[in-house]
Amino acid sequence: MEERGHRCTILVYNRNDGAMERHRSVIRNHWPGLAADIHPVPVSLDGLDACVASSWETAHVLAARMPRRGGPSPHYFIQDFEPYFHPRGSLYALAEDSYRFGFNLMALGPMVAEVLKREVGVRSKILPFGSDVGTYRLTNTTGRSGVVFFAKPEAERRGYDMGRLALQQFHRMHPRQEIHVYGARVTGWGVPVRQHGRISPRELNELYNRTISGLALSFTNITLVAAEMLAAGNVPVLNDDQSSRAVLTNPEAVWAAANPAILAKTLSDVVTAEDAAERSARAASHREHTWAETQASFAAALTGYELSSLGSY
Template sequence: MHRFYFIQDFEPYFYPRGSLYSLAEDTYRFGFTHLALGQMVARTLAREVGVESITVPFGNDTNAYRVIGGARRSGVVFFARPGTDRRGYELGRLALQAFHALHPEQKIHIYGSKVTGWGIPLTQYGSLTPAELNDLYNSTIAGLALSFTNITLVASEMLAAGNIAVVNDHEFSRTVLTNPEAHWAPPTPSALARALSAVVSDPHILERSVRAAAATGPSWADTQAEVAKHIEEAVTCRT
């Protein structure tokens, strides 16, 4: 039997250096054929573990996330995921508190987990369906899309809906997210707050929104086709 390992992120980075880190890292030495989702995963596997992989494109759901004609935009949005530090929840909270001080007129929309103790007005939704998320992205100007390992799906989905994603600047994210309208900022509360401020204050934001939605990149259908092709090729060669 030919064994494949579909790798969506470099999972040792989910843990501090120690037992769990080492055990997660060792799974990449089992001898499976590695299918790496995006260049970040492939390059990290090679650098950190010294193993080869086949890279498949990091896709985007271009059916669910798209611009809705006539939608009016205001405010910003953030996917809150407390307890998952690589998704930058605490950094996002501090950045949005600083952003509120700069732009108290802009509503801050939170989805994912319900949060408390921020000390500023929030509009909270909890879990949303893709259709509801697309509506939210279309009704807001910008979004905070933070990740410190592989890029979050949220960034490309926001951009596909014409929402300008503000992303923490790091080689991991830049390797995968190529949309020219993504707004990169250093991962500090003040820098992220200023980046959000620059986006909501941009007099040409409508044109930028259109450009963002037009530069969606590969779809998940492209990824599926690549995965199927590599599996079929490997199985055919083995038999």
């Protein structure tokens, strides 16, 4: 929005009265190009043209601080169906209720939009799910070996335990195929694992280009990992979901039931396929939406202009 000439402010919900200077420092260090002011959420949001909630918690804050009359237009950028982050109970209900506040709902991809309509009965504007096609690209057209997995044990929706069980079975089927894990450091797998920890996007592109396949698991929206792997010529295996297929249209993506044995067998089939090199090249040649398209659609939805790429569900 700054690139489009808008003056922006980041409002931090500082519910525990933490040091605002610390929060400002974190934001400035990690987003050095951002010019936006950074302030605590005020008691009233008068004086702003538009406000965007970025999670169910901030949607409640926005609803509570909106003036009774006038005030900014309220928007809600929804990247996951967030009730799924919690067991059925108080937090689930509060997260679900945030979609009923009457805000302009902007769903990242058709999967989220479909779940919003099915579970809550609300319509949303669909923004295209983008991919970083500048960083992730094909650089290796020769031999590949091994598989890769993004480990995030603290987020249940990322399917860490499902991936661990599947890769343990995969190792028994292919003991010579190296298993690469990045993200969190893992323990207790009982099979050889090459750990990369947290690596840069450039290093991650190199890892995707070295490996044949990998698991790309996510249960609340399609994972960014899948399109990035495909752009680098790595053919991922994803947990199957009809809504996810609407987001990731690359025909070389492989879908399998969320079952460790089935995921392991599917991964085995990809690794041993005779046309692996050709498949890798086809995967990398497929065009996905870029984040620039997502940004343009977001800006259009926020300012009230329509683009031909915007849809609703």
